[in-house]
Amino acid sequence: MRGVVFDEEGVRVRDDIELRAPGADEVVVRLLAAGVCQSDVKLFTGVTRLPLPIVMGHEGAGIVEAVGREVDSVETGDFVVVHTLRSCGWCRHCVAGRPTSCTNAGGGIDTPFSAGGHKLHQFASTSVFVERTIVRREQVVRVDLRIPPTAASLLSCAVLHGSGAVTNRAHVRAGDTVAVFGTGPLGLNVIQAARIAGAQRIIALDINRELEALARRCGAHDFSATHDSSGVLDLETAGVDHAFVCTPDAALVTQAITATAASGQCVIVEFPGLGVRTDFEVRQLYLDKSILGTRAGTADPVRDIPRLVALYLDGQLLLDELVGGTAPLEGAEAALTELAAGPNAPRTVLTIS
Ligand SMILES: [Zn+2]
Numbered sequence: 395m396r397g398v399v400f401d402e403e404g405v406r407v408r409d410d411i412e413l414r415a416p417g418a419d420e421v422v423v424r425l426l427a428a429g430v431c432q433s434d435v436k437l438f439t440g441v442t443r444l445p446l447p448i449v450m451g452h453e454g455a456g457i458v459e460a461v462g463r464e465v466d467s468v469e470t471g472d473f474v475v476v477h478t479l480r481s482c483g484w485c486r487h488c489v490a491g492r493p494t495s496c497t498n499a500g501g502g503i504d505t506p507f508s509a510g511g512h513k514l515h516q517f518a519s520t521s522v523f524v525e526r527t528i529v530r531r532e533q534v535v536r537v538d539l540r541i542p543p544t545a546a547s548l549l550s551c552a553v554l555h556g557s558g559a560v561t562n563r564a565h566v567r568a569g570d571t572v573a574v575f576g577t578g579p580l581g582l583n584v585i586q587a588a589r590i591a592g593a594q595r596i597i598a599l600d601i602n603r604e605l606e607a608l609a610r611r612c613g614a615h616d617f618s619a620t621h622d623s624s625g626v627l628d629l630e631t632a633g634v635d636h637a638f639v640c641t642p643d644a645a646l647v648t649q650a651i652t653a654t655a656a657s658g659q660c661v662i663v664e665f666p667g668l669g670v671r672t673d674f675e676v677r678q679l680y681l682d683k684s685i686l687g688t689r690a691g692t693a694d695p696v697r698d699i700p701r702l703v704a705l706y707l708d709g710q711l712l713l714d715e716l717v718g719g720t721a722p723l724e725g726a727e728a729a730l731t732e733l734a735a736g737p738n739a740p741r742t743v744l745t746i747s
């Protein structure tokens with residue numbers, strides 16, 4: 395079968411990829427669409443270093459083609475969103491509904507891919523720039539057939555993580571004020587989730603003015619072409635209830651804390667690399683301010699993905715607007731190159747079968 399493989403020589407489409415049989419708790423998915431994301435770009439540009447060769451892609455939608463003997467959550471023919479979040483289902487965090495904190499998610503599964511007698515690695519426990527993949531049963535969520543595969547493919551990454559930061563971690567409520575530092579895919583989804591939650595004022599900040607129109611379309615009331623806290627404080631002099639950091643720039647954490655009102659919170663949605671530090675005046679937290687982190691929007695995919703689909707079908711959640719264009723698997727390299735050059739939104743979706 396065909397798939398996009400990254401190795402020492404770069405990105406190429408291979409047509410000789412073989413897929414092993416699924417294990418007892420695994421699902422075979424025939425991919426229909428897959429989003430091209432910054433995480434793929436980081437692999438492509440060498441920022442993320444993983445064993446090669448590797449089958450690319452990590453956010454997709456498709457049809458269940460086969461299931462292992464222990465799988466009863468989905469069945470052959472189901473339309474599903476494929477996501478990267480693995481969880482055991484029975485540790486204390488999973489039982490409490492916090493699968494992103496699972497302490498027992500396990501390592502990567504035995505890669506399902508090979509070509510020419512050699513293994514091809516699986517990216518982010520998913521790999522979706524390929525005609526078929528195998529994932530564990532908790533990595534697929536059945537969704538309403540009325541959502542197009544291109545839109546559905548975006549749900550498992552930036553949409554789930556950005557909206558989850560708003561609803562699951564920050565618990566934004568009607569009437570709250572919000573600032574969003576960085577309006578790439580994560581920031582746009584923070585903005586639209588804050589709008590859906592009823593935030594009374596949403597201030598978007600990004601040094602790239604090209605992103606203003608889409609930020610406003612998603613729900614931003616104001617756009618400041620700066621990453622400085624003044625972009626918030628000039629508009630809301632006492633600061634905002636929730637300041638979200640949606641770019642991997644530690645300096646923005648300092649700015650976001652400064653832009654946070656008394657009793658408010660700075661929420662870090664996108665994280666810089668290991669070892670990166672920042673500093674801030676500790677006294678700034680005195681007025682009951684908090685700093686929160688979130689992994690993958692503190693999501694519970696089984697709960698959150700169908701809810702996002704319902705919001706899309708109701709016209710509240712914008713997904714088609716986040717798709718910049720579609721391309722076949724052969725278009726992956728061009729899409730990665732374009733995304734690496736920025737801006738970060740909207741994105742290309744690969745249509746596979
Ligand atoms: Zn992604």
Ligand SMILES: [Zn+2]
Pocket residue numbers: 481482483484485486487488489493495496497498499
């Ligand atoms: Zn667990």
